[in-house]
Amino acid sequence: MATVDYETHEHDVLVIGSGGAGLRAAIEASASGLSVGLVCKSLLGKAHTVMAEGGVAAAMGTCDQDDSWQTHFYDTMNGGKMMNSWRMAQLHAQQAADRVRELQEWGALFDRTPSGDFLQRDFGGHQFRRLCHVGDRTGLEMIRTLQDKGVHLGIEVYMECAITRLLKDGDQIAGAFGYFRPDGRFIVFRAKAIILACGGIGRSYKVTSNSWECTGDGHALAYEAGAELLDMEFVQFHPTGMVWPPGVEGLLVTEAVRGEGGKLTNNKGERIMSKYDPDRMELSTRDVVARAIYTEVKEGRGTPHGGCYLDVSYKNPATVIRKLPSMYHQFKELANVDITKQAMEVGPTTHYVMGGVRVNPDTQQSRVPGLFAAGECAGGMHGGNRLGGNSLSDLLVFGRLAGIGAVDFVKGLKKQPSLDQAQVDDAVVEMTAPFEREGAETAYDVHADLQVSMQHNVGIFRTEADLAVGIENIGKLNERAKKVVAKGGRAFNPGWHLTRELKNMLIVSESIALSAQQRKESRASHSRLDYTEFDPEWAKVNSVVHKGPDGKMVIEAVAKDPMPEELTKILAEQKELQPQRELNKKERLAKAAKE
Amino acid sequence: MPEVNFKVFRGNSEGGEEVDYKVEVTEGMVVLDAMFQIQQTKAPDLAIRWNCKAAKCGSCSAEINGKPSLMCKTRLDTLDPSKPVTVRPMRAFPIIKDLVTDVSFNYRVNKTIPPFKPKPGTDWKMLQEDVDRAQEFRKCIECFLCQDTCHVLRDHAKHEQFGGPRWLIRAASLEMHPLDVEDRIPMIREKLGIGFCNITKCCTEVCPEEIHITDNAIIPLKERVVDRYYDPIGKLIRIFTGNK
Numbered sequence: 001m002a003t004v005d006y007e008t009h010e011h012d013v014l015v016i017g018s019g020g021a022g023l024r025a026a027i028e029a030s031a032s033g034l035s036v037g038l039v040c041k042s043l044l045g046k047a048h049t050v051m052a053e054g055g056v057a058a059a060m061g062t063c064d065q066d067d068s069w070q071t072h073f074y075d076t077m078n079g080g081k082m083m084n085s086w087r088m089a090q091l092h093a094q095q096a097a098d099r100v101r102e103l104q105e106w107g108a109l110f111d112r113t114p115s116g117d118f119l120q121r122d123f124g125g126h127q128f129r130r131l132c133h134v135g136d137r138t139g140l141e142m143i144r145t146l147q148d149k150g151v152h153l154g155i156e157v158y159m160e161c162a163i164t165r166l167l168k169d170g171d172q173i174a175g176a177f178g179y180f181r182p183d184g185r186f187i188v189f190r191a192k193a194i195i196l197a198c199g200g201i202g203r204s205y206k207v208t209s210n211s212w213e214c215t216g217d218g219h220a221l222a223y224e225a226g227a228e229l230l231d232m233e234f235v236q237f238h239p240t241g242m243v244w245p246p247g248v249e250g251l252l253v254t255e256a257v258r259g260e261g262g263k264l265t266n267n268k269g270e271r272i273m274s275k276y277d278p279d280r281m282e283l284s285t286r287d288v289v290a291r292a293i294y295t296e297v298k299e300g301r302g303t304p305h306g307g308c309y310l311d312v313s314y315k316n317p318a319t320v321i322r323k324l325p326s327m328y329h330q331f332k333e334l335a336n337v338d339i340t341k342q343a344m345e346v347g348p349t350t351h352y353v354m355g356g357v358r359v360n361p362d363t364q365q366s367r368v369p370g371l372f373a374a375g376e377c378a379g380g381m382h383g384g385n386r387l388g389g390n391s392l393s394d395l396l397v398f399g400r401l402a403g404i405g406a407v408d409f410v411k412g413l414k415k416q417p418s419l420d421q422a423q424v425d426d427a428v429v430e431m432t433a434p435f436e437r438e439g440a441e442t443a444y445d446v447h448a449d450l451q452v453s454m455q456h457n458v459g460i461f462r463t464e465a466d467l468a469v470g471i472e473n474i475g476k477l478n479e480r481a482k483k484v485v486a487k488g489g490r491a492f493n494p495g496w497h498l499t500r501e502l503k504n505m506l507i508v509s510e511s512i513a514l515s516a517q518q519r520k521e522s523r524a525s526h527s528r529l530d531y532t533e534f535d536p537e538w539a540k541v542n543s544v545v546h547k548g549p550d551g552k553m554v555i556e557a558v559a560k561d562p563m564p565e566e567l568t569k570i571l572a573e574q575k576e577l578q579p580q581r582e583l584n585k586k587e588r589l590a591k592a593a594k595e
Numbered sequence: 596m597p598e599v600n601f602k603v604f605r606g607n608s609e610g611g612e613e614v615d616y617k618v619e620v621t622e623g624m625v626v627l628d629a630m631f632q633i634q635q636t637k638a639p640d641l642a643i644r645w646n647c648k649a650a651k652c653g654s655c656s657a658e659i660n661g662k663p664s665l666m667c668k669t670r671l672d673t674l675d676p677s678k679p680v681t682v683r684p685m686r687a688f689p690i691i692k693d694l695v696t697d698v699s700f701n702y703r704v705n706k707t708i709p710p711f712k713p714k715p716g717t718d719w720k721m722l723q724e725d726v727d728r729a730q731e732f733r734k735c736i737e738c739f740l741c742q743d744t745c746h747v748l749r750d751h752a753k754h755e756q757f758g759g760p761r762w763l764i765r766a767a768s769l770e771m772h773p774l775d776v777e778d779r780i781p782m783i784r785e786k787l788g789i790g791f792c793n794i795t796k797c798c799t800e801v802c803p804e805e806i807h808i809t810d811n812a813i814i815p816l817k818e819r820v821v822d823r824y825y826d827p828i829g830k831l832i833r834i835f836t837g838n839k
Contacts, residue, residue: 042644044702045737046652104719107711107772109726109733116720134730140651141733151702152710159702182691211646245623251649330649333668335623444635488640491607492692495639 006186019047020395021375022197028403052139055131057389080383173370184490216508218377230379241349261593363405384524653738741798
């Protein structure tokens, strides 16, 4: 295959993914003086971070002075049902505030308090007002700020470039292979360290809030390169996605709607959360609210389009439009619903994966030397369930740490890793094969069947029987995926592109299904109808998958790191303070709802 | 199920043609849904750009029945079902393939705009009424529809002399940042070529974020340029005081 042309580029650090985590990592690595390449699957500034609405969580205490990193740490661990990497949760809680202030110093304009400080809002699972925000377009503000910072630092940006394989020299990372989507030309990157920041996996499911890009590329590239995937059974189904019209099914309705006083009701007009979590009501954690809505619909108390009602129409219309501008427009334009006059219809949607590449919590390095991961494609930070607002702060904190980790690794390297031509040739063959195969089935058909199976068999409620069917289906779909064909040429060909992404989605789907099958309990976002309770034995272990020597996926239960005493003490102290704080929050929300 | 005829441009930089596709219409469908249906059932290699499908990323810009629009936001029930719907790529940029254009021009212009430079020793306190102004411009999702519709770029191809509305509001968002001290007025005049804009407000009309591009960004910037370069008294004061 040596006849196929490709171009070669060289960087000390290659960052794959240009959302919040990738940009923050690239900025950090570039500031150290190393040569940094940033690969975007789409155009720069279009990554899924732009969709983040509600805010970025940081214990600044600008609205509630009693807030502290210790409370943020407690809330994060509590929301994740103690499955989190305690070290990541600690670093995140300690560093988030500095990272947000840094964004401000780079030009971000957050909403203000009357005294001119960061305005922070209430969100599910956070005991204090903790989310710095810009209306309901916080992610856009963040990505634009990072994008402009990065552009002026001289980071080399490769737009609309898809990476299909990581290249190694022995055990160590040596580079990556991919292609430019506009013209289909192949590209080889030589790199001493690679940071994966490829985001989520939502496109494995039929109903998702995720864009086409969220195909688990980082998870799959890392897995194929020998890294481990941690706790993949924990997939967050966001409670409020749009349910109608069909084209926007799954589209996110920000939690800020509930943060601003939105009430969830069924078709009988009952406030549903009074049954499922009377203390925290609509601002319970996302896993609890999602199951509540799902159960109401399943038991026949749903809306005409199969959701529950979410209502802010009792509030002053001007307040609704000012606080939730993009929700107002989204419903008005896409569903003909005026949310200042009518209730929204909402239902659960696949939103986020807590599981991801298993990394060292301080450096973000995987078990493959030179391979780092940050943001949604890394695992551990959020445990069994992520709190709203903790994702944007995760991107900033661990994007930066991955940047530092990669720089330290490169500076400590004794010799430049070398490229193995055979690996490049293999990567070329893999990408040209779909054009050369005979057959009728396209990747679209296999993808559609995968989405239906994952939605049905590995969804919000799980059973042994369904999971077995889901796993069997993945096996069959894997066989079909090997035979799919691409038509046309290599230039901007979405059908061809999907043939490769399909493989990533199948790897991710298998890892979710196997991990879900192994964990025989219900915990946080992982709900089993055949094991409905917490199990103290399962609390002691993480699920870890990796690629076995025979190419098959291997799943293990691995003992968690014990938490140091200083942190268990913090958790105990915080637990005592919680009841009063929850009461305070309830009063605060009741008061805000009247405004 | 009702059907609608689509005429979709298929081709590349060397040329192309509108190809007819019949699309089955479901309730609430948008033009982007129709493009997906064509990809899945008729033309798997149809090139489109899209990401969020929620009018938040600004990727799926195209010209629908001649009007620069986001495909994810254009509902079929707002179009006349008796006539075919034409979907063409943005005209102000070179075509790559089908509905995808080369928008790299925009990224080059952005690089020339000096970044945010904070007031030294600031305490970072800002009032909401002061940030409101710049926040309006920061809503921009970079769909480049304003660039596409602007006749200076679209009809006169002044890409070398004129940055276009998107980059004028970018510059305005920095100039009107309450703590920014960078001076961008000379580059707004010379590099972004603000004088080329003759305030026809076409950009404001197509903006999916409803940013008042002309009234709130371009006109105030034009006034600042005029004050700097064409106000003789101000010029004298600056000469004597040494201020910018």
